[in-house]
Amino acid sequence: MSEIHILGPDFSTFLRSVRLYCEELGLSYTYGPDLNGKKIPLKSDELAHVNPFKKVPVLFYDEHPIFETTTICRFLDNISPTKKLLPKDPLAISLIDQWSGALSLYIDNILIRQYFLEFAFPRDPNNTVRISIVEKLIPDVISALNLLERQLNNNTFFCGNSYSMADAILTPMLDYVSQTPYAEQLFINAKNLLSYLTRMKERPSGKTVFSK
Missing domain, CATH: 3.40.30.10 (Glutaredoxin)
Known part of the structure; x- marks a missing residue:
């Protein structure tokens, strides 16, 4: 290799x-x-x-x-010489592709670029979090999380029964959002999404990548 x-x-x-x-x-x-x-x-x-x-x-x-x-x-x-994560079925591939693209473009924009980075890298001249901006973003964040909750449904993984790049893309976003002060409010109607995040972080890959 x-x-x-x-x-x-x-x-x-x-x-x-x-x-x-x-x-x-x-x-x-x-x-x-x-x-x-x-x-x-x-x-x-x-x-x-x-x-x-x-x-x-x-x-x-x-x-x-x-x-x-x-x-x-x-x-x-x-x-990869042995294991493959992409399925062979064209419809299964399209589901993973469309959600991986949507996560990377739309979901990342609201959850990370707009919301989380306001906490991680405050843009206020005094280096403080702009609470008024955060509060305006909360409805959009909740809407995005609820959308993800509906897609996840009761599945083990985000696009079905197997781990895919959609899971790899989504998990770090959810991890950051779940650490913000408003997390309880944000995930109030997305409990399956929180359980999903826990499962992903408990996988060997998650334990390696998210270890402190």
Whole structure:
């Protein structure tokens, strides 16, 4: 197996998604913000050399860069010598693809970019959380979580009965949101989603990626 390195900071939800996918496939990898001994800052010109959109994670496979989390996961599935996470049924694949894309675009935007980052990296000049902004976002966050609850239903995994990249993408998002001060209010009608999060974090992959 060729060398795999995941470029990006450990706190990145999508880097954690790629790590989860590697763990589930049993692939060895390294990760972090350094590349060949040099730190690559976020949104930097150096990062643009491997991802023109200056986003992380970027997967390096024998020093070949690959960006976009869903593409990375599909690539990892293709190179895995034994275990495969992508199903063979076209409809099952489309379900995973559509939700992986929706999670990466729409759900990430509201849960992480707008809501969670207000706590993690306060944008107020005094470096304090803008509570008025958070309160305005709460209805949208609840709506997104309720949508996810309906999709999950009583399934073991987000897209059915098998672990998929949708689970790898969703779990880090839910983990962060569940740690915010308003979590009890947010998940009031999404109890299955909280149970799901617990199950995902208790998997060997989750214990590795989410260990403190």
